[in-house]
Amino acid sequence: MRDELRERGLRLTPQRELVLTAVRALGHATPEDIAEYIHRTHPSINLSTVYRNLETLENVGLVLHTHLGHGGATYHAAEEVNHLHLVCGKCGSVGEAPIETAATFVNALADDYGFKTDVTHFAVYGKCTKCSEES
Amino acid sequence: MRDELRERGLRLTPQRELVLTAVRALGHATPEDIAEYIHRTHPSINLSTVYRNLETLENVGLVLHTHLGHGGATYHAAEEVNHLHLVCGKCGSVGEAPIETAATFVNALADDYGFKTDVTHFAVYGKCTKCSEES
C-alpha cells in the first residue's frame, strides 16, 4: 500500500491507513459508517478526512464505491467486489449474487451496443424474496 | 389525467399539468431540468412545487424516476420507460437498450434468488463505445 501511494506522490498517513482498514473490515459501508467505526478507536479523525481519503484510495484503486440505494455511495475494498448487489426497494436489504449471473447480459450489451458494463458499480434494483411474498 | 387524480382526491392544478408536460417533453430529466424548462414560460413556479408534483405524479403512476448517475434522480413519463439506461461513467452519456436484452439475466435472478428485478429503476453502469475506444 505504501508503495502504491508513493508512486503517485501520495503519503501513507495514519488516518489513511485507518480508512482503508475500516473499509476492509466493514464490507458495504457509507462514509458515515466508516467515520463512526474509526471514531471508536480514534475519536479525533475528521469526517472530511474520511471523505478525502476515500477519494484518494479510490483513485489509487484500493477501494471503490457502489450506489446501492437512494442515499449515498457505499465503499468496498477493491479485492472484495466480486458480486452483484441486489437491493430491495421495499425493505432496503442488500443481497448478493455472483457476477457470472450477469455474464450473458453483459456480453449482449458489449456485442450489440459496444457498451462495457461494470455490473458492480450500480445496484440491481427490485424486490427481494421476502417482500415479494408479503405483498 | 384529471380523472386519475380526482380518484385519489387530488386536484389538477396548472402547475401540476406543467410538470407532467415538461417530463413528457424532456425525456430523462432531473427535477432541476424540469423546473428550468417550466421557468422559460412560467417563471413563477417554485422548485419545491416541482418536487412535490413529481412525487404526486409518481404516486399516481403517471411518471417514475430512475437513478442514472451519482447525482439525483431523473424522471420519465410512465409510458416512455421501456428501455434500459446505459450510463457512461466517463462522458456521462446515457444510452438506451431494449428491456429484452436483460430478460435472461432477470429470469436467472428470479429463478435462483427469488429476486424480482426492476431493470429500469437503476442504471446499467459502464463505458460507452466512444469512451472505450479513446482510452
Add this chain to the structure above:
DNA sequence: CGCTAAACGCAAATCACTTGCAATTCGCGC
C-alpha cells in the same frame, strides 16, 4: 534534522432536497 508539499482539522459553504406555514385556489355542493 530541515524543509516543503501533502494531508489534517475545523468551520463555513454548497448541493439536493424537504418541510412549516400562511396565503391561494380547485372543485364539490348549494
Add this chain to the structure above:
DNA sequence: GCGCGAATTGCAAGTGATTTGCGTTTAGCG
C-alpha cells in the same frame, strides 16, 4: 354563480450529505 374546506402553492428556513478554503501539522526525501 358562490361559498367553503381541503388540497396546493410560494417562500423561507431546515436537513443531511458531501465539499471546500485555509491556517496548521506532518510524512518522508535529501
